[in-house]
Amino acid sequence: MSGPSDYQPSNPALQWIERRLPILGLMHSSFVAYPTPRNLNYWWTFGAILSFMLGMQILTGVILAMHYTPHADLAFKSVELIVRDVNYGWLLRNMHAVGASMFFVAVYVHMFRGLYYGSYKEPREVLWILGVIIYLLMMATGFMGYVLPWGQMSFWGATVITNLFSAIPYVGESVVTLLWGGYSVGNPTLNRFFSLHYLLPFLIAGVVVLHVWALHVAGQNNPDGVEPKTEKDTVPFTPHATIKDMFGVACFMLLYAWFIFYMPNYLGDADNYIPANPGVTPPHIVPEWYYLPFYAILRSIPNKLAGVIAMFGAIIILCFLPWLDAAKTKSSKYRPLAKQFFWIFVVVCILLGYLGAQPPEGIYVVAGRVLTVCYFAYFLIVLPLLSRIEKPRPVPNSISDAVLAKTGSRSTPMVSTAIMLALAGSLFAGSIDSAKASEGSDTPPGNKWSFSGPFGKFDRGALQRGLKVYKEVCSSCHGLSYIAFRNLAEAGGPGYSVAQAAAFASEYKVKDGPNDAGDMFERAGRPADYFPSPFPNEQAARAANGGAAPPDLSLITKARSYKRGFPWFIIDFFSQYQEQGPDYVAAVLQGYEDKAPEGVTIPEGSYFNKYFPGHAIKMPKPLSDGQVTFDDGSPATVAQYAKDVTTFLMWTAEPHMEARKRLGFQVFVFLILFAGLMYFTKKKVWASSH
Amino acid sequence: MNPDASTIAAGAPIEVDLSPVAEGQDIKVFWRGKPIYISHRTKKQIDEARAVNVASLPDPQSDEARVKSGHEQWLVVIGICTHLGCIPIAHEGSYDGFFCPCHGSQYDSSGRIRQGPAPANLPVPPYQFVSDTKIQIG
Numbered sequence: 001m002s003g004p005s006d007y008q009p010s011n012p013a014l015q016w017i018e019r020r021l022p023i024l025g026l027m028h029s030s031f032v033a034y035p036t037p038r039n040l041n042y043w044w045t046f047g048a049i050l051s052f053m054l055g056m057q058i059l060t061g062v063i064l065a066m067h068y069t070p071h072a073d074l075a076f077k078s079v080e081l082i083v084r085d086v087n088y089g090w091l092l093r094n095m096h097a098v099g100a101s102m103f104f105v106a107v108y109v110h111m112f113r114g115l116y117y118g119s120y121k122e123p124r125e126v127l128w129i130l131g132v133i134i135y136l137l138m139m140a141t142g143f144m145g146y147v148l149p150w151g152q153m154s155f156w157g158a159t160v161i162t163n164l165f166s167a168i169p170y171v172g173e174s175v176v177t178l179l180w181g182g183y184s185v186g187n188p189t190l191n192r193f194f195s196l197h198y199l200l201p202f203l204i205a206g207v208v209v210l211h212v213w214a215l216h217v218a219g220q221n222n223p224d225g226v227e228p229k230t231e232k233d234t235v236p237f238t239p240h241a242t243i244k245d246m247f248g249v250a251c252f253m254l255l256y257a258w259f260i261f262y263m264p265n266y267l268g269d270a271d272n273y274i275p276a277n278p279g280v281t282p283p284h285i286v287p288e289w290y291y292l293p294f295y296a297i298l299r300s301i302p303n304k305l306a307g308v309i310a311m312f313g314a315i316i317i318l319c320f321l322p323w324l325d326a327a328k329t330k331s332s333k334y335r336p337l338a339k340q341f342f343w344i345f346v347v348v349c350i351l352l353g354y355l356g357a358q359p360p361e362g363i364y365v366v367a368g369r370v371l372t373v374c375y376f377a378y379f380l381i382v383l384p385l386l387s388r389i390e391k392p393r394p395v396p397n398s399i400s401d402a403v404l405a406k407t408g409s410r411s412t413p414m415v416s417t418a419i420m421l422a423l424a425g426s427l428f429a430g431s432i433d434s435a436k437a438s439e440g441s442d443t444p445p446g447n448k449w450s451f452s453g454p455f456g457k458f459d460r461g462a463l464q465r466g467l468k469v470y471k472e473v474c475s476s477c478h479g480l481s482y483i484a485f486r487n488l489a490e491a492g493g494p495g496y497s498v499a500q501a502a503a504f505a506s507e508y509k510v511k512d513g514p515n516d517a518g519d520m521f522e523r524a525g526r527p528a529d530y531f532p533s534p535f536p537n538e539q540a541a542r543a544a545n546g547g548a549a550p551p552d553l554s555l556i557t558k559a560r561s562y563k564r565g566f567p568w569f570i571i572d573f574f575s576q577y578q579e580q581g582p583d584y585v586a587a588v589l590q591g592y593e594d595k596a597p598e599g600v601t602i603p604e605g606s607y608f609n610k611y612f613p614g615h616a617i618k619m620p621k622p623l624s625d626g627q628v629t630f631d632d633g634s635p636a637t638v639a640q641y642a643k644d645v646t647t648f649l650m651w652t653a654e655p656h657m658e659a660r661k662r663l664g665f666q667v668f669v670f671l672i673l674f675a676g677l678m679y680f681t682k683k684k685v686w687a688s689s690h
Numbered sequence: 691m692n693p694d695a696s697t698i699a700a701g702a703p704i705e706v707d708l709s710p711v712a713e714g715q716d717i718k719v720f721w722r723g724k725p726i727y728i729s730h731r732t733k734k735q736i737d738e739a740r741a742v743n744v745a746s747l748p749d750p751q752s753d754e755a756r757v758k759s760g761h762e763q764w765l766v767v768i769g770i771c772t773h774l775g776c777i778p779i780a781h782e783g784s785y786d787g788f789f790c791p792c793h794g795s796q797y798d799s800s801g802r803i804r805q806g807p808a809p810a811n812l813p814v815p816p817y818q819f820v821s822d823t824k825i826q827i828g
Contacts, residue, residue, distance in 0.1 A: 156776065159774070159775045159776070160774040160775060160776070160792070162775075163773075163774045163775035164774070166775075177692065177693065178691050178692060179691075180693075181691055181692070181693055181694070181697070182693050182697045182722075182723060183693070183697075183701055183722035183723050183724060184722065184723035184724050185723075186723050188693070188694070188697060192691065278720070278723060278725070279718065279720070279725060279777065280777070281776040281777045281790075281791055281792060283791050284791075284792075285776065285792050299793065299807070302807055303809070304773060304807065304808075304809045305809075307807075360793050360794060360807075361794060
């Protein structure tokens with residue numbers, strides 16, 4: 001992208017085009033002949049990884065938008081229908097939702113790399129500022145995307161974030177009304193967020209073009225921070241950087257696929273599987289993990305306006321970085337003090353992220369304030385001061401000198417890359433396990449589930465018995481509105497035949513109509529019908545159950561969780577533990593005690609449950625021994641009922657779980673082979689360049 | 691991008707019948723998508739709200755200025771925390787008023803901020819008494 005190209009295609013048709021629009025020359029000079037410093041390490045592959053992620057997000061997003069309905073009453077359901085009914089909809093949704101997190105993982109690595117190696121310094125100031133703009137656009141896009149599923153966290157996240165603007169003096173309230181398009185977060189808000197969420201990625205793509213343009217004018221920085229002087233210092237972009245980037249992308253995809261196929265909900269919040277309710281605030285409103293450090297800064301300042309200014313300031317300050325750090329030496333490799341402060345800064349950011357997920361009380365508030373001061377001190381005191389007092393080590397004369405000096409003592413950047421990635425990902429990510437069921441209750445005991453782990457499958461017998469328990473017990477109060485009778489005959493389900501599912505459906509009466517006379521009528525159920533709900537609406541359900549509406553059970557095992565806490569959330573990342581929801585549901589079903597223990601008072605009309613948050617549950621003990629008889633001779637005990645019905649409800653929450661894990665294994669086999677192939681190709685290509 | 695005509699029309703005033711709300715109880719109604727708490731305050735709650743030294747409050751306002759005279763037992767406030775817009779829970783916290791579960795702001799029995807990060811009192815929506823047991827909000 002810098003200057004005219006001397007590239008001449010050999011094909012006459014291409015020559016014809018090239019004379020009129022030199023696009024091939026542009027591509028050739030930007031991505032083929034472009035000289036790239038030969039000492040780049042793997043941290044430099046994150047640019048390619050980010051481009052890949054942007055492409056992935058746009059591709060999956062465009063297809064998801066074809067099936068999504070941006071309406072406050074329909075959005076939540078339409079997302080569930082994408083996951084359940086659209087071909088590979090579960091895959092698209094997981095790729096898009098996990099992709100957002102992976103995009104931020106990559107952008108944070110990319111930014112910290114720039115910080116460490118001084119990539120923002122002269123002549124790359126504009127390049128850096130364009131990057132900060134991309135980051136801001138990403139944050140806006142990510143936030144609006146999180147609103148679209150219209151779950152509880154979507155709604156309340158939107159409320160909290162849009163209210164930030166009400167802190168602006170004089171015009172704040174009108175700005176917020178403008179954002180909402182109403183008097184509160186509602187349907188107009190969802191509509192405009194959908195429109196903007198579709199628009200912003202293309203703006204990002206535009207700024208990325210500018211970012212790459214600026215990069216190719218100024219040239220890439222490199223780990224030694226000395227500009228290339230002779231041809232010996234560089235290698236052509238293709239094949240050297242291309243193949244190295246492909247290997248980097250392949251490794252990154254392994255992490256991406258780990259989340260997509262084995263822990264798609266690890267990075268999300270259980271509360272977002274509860275449809276948005278403007279009348280109930282979740283106990284902890286936690287933003288997505290990638291905003292947590294800034295959320296912590298916001299909350300650590302007791303004044304509302306000052307908090308908002310500090311939060312935005314924490315990002316805007318990055319724009320001034322090229323002038324705050326005036327040190328001539330670029331790379332921290334040669335700056336002994338800057339190197340240490342850099343790592344302290346990384347730890348400060350991670351700790352701020354951890355605090356952002358904690359309730360704002362006691363020690364967390366104090367720690368948040370200290371770390372906020374540290375964050376700003378790094379930019380405003382440490383960096384300006386270091387550039388005056390630090391005595392850097394001598395930098396090599398040229399890149400080729402640095403490479404020659406290094407060949408003796410080669411470090412293993414790949415290993416450190418992998419370790420850092422895993423660490424950063426798991427640390428940031430896990431701190432936000434939902435605290436839905438964490439207060440005033442015992443931790444549910446773990447169970448052995450047939451569906452856990454990478455090869456988990458549903459136990460068909462348990463699914464069939466669980467369906468029987470649901471039908472004979474739960475269904476008198478709880479709906480199962482996302483499950484159709486046809487689902488019972490689908491692969492990965494309870495294993496009924498199509499005829500059996502049709503017979504099962506015909507036992508139900510379904511309301512249909514209006515007929516030609518304009519009347520509603522009842523008819524026998526068909527496979528395409530959904531399980532009828534026991535109450536016509538939420539108000540009726542509430543009125544019939546002492547003020548507490550029994551929740552729909554379709555998603556219950558995903559919508560309930562309990563806090564795992566440190567260090568469990570890190571271990572869970574490796575052990576693929578995803579069964580908080582089922583463990584909690586099974587525990588609540590068995591957690592009833594006839595008498596509340598000393599000191600616990602249970603209000604009239606409630607029952608004591610060991611595992612329910614706050615212990616006072618409105619649902620009376622639902623299961624007792626001998627209530628349901630099983631045909632297969634399984635014991636008629638509460639423990640057996642609880643386990644079976646929970647297995648069944650795990651299936652209703654994710655009917656395609658078996659397909660997900662099966663495809664996951666195939667993808668892993670492919671990715672490992674692909675990454676290996678790329679690695680050896682890369683070695684071959686680079687053999688003469690080291 | 692301001693609210694469209696139908697949204698504005700849906701935000702017209704509403705009437706609420708207060709007769710079923712017993713002393714010490716409160717109800718939540720929605721107006722313009724916002725929850726409005728209507729509390730039938732007890733004598734104790736009123737006395738507590740009036741015993742406070744107004745000048746010592748973060749957002750000084752007397753209880754008399756926040757209710758309609760002659761209807762002191764009725765407190766009508768918009769139930770949206772002035773910090774970041776969560777919905778406070780009625781009858782919780784140390785001030786016999788409202789407690790916001792998000793960031794821990796506490797409001798007293800007059801809906802005034804007493805503790806926590808919120809900068810202002812719970813706002814009182816425009817309303818008037820149509821009769822002794824009926825109010826019009828808006």
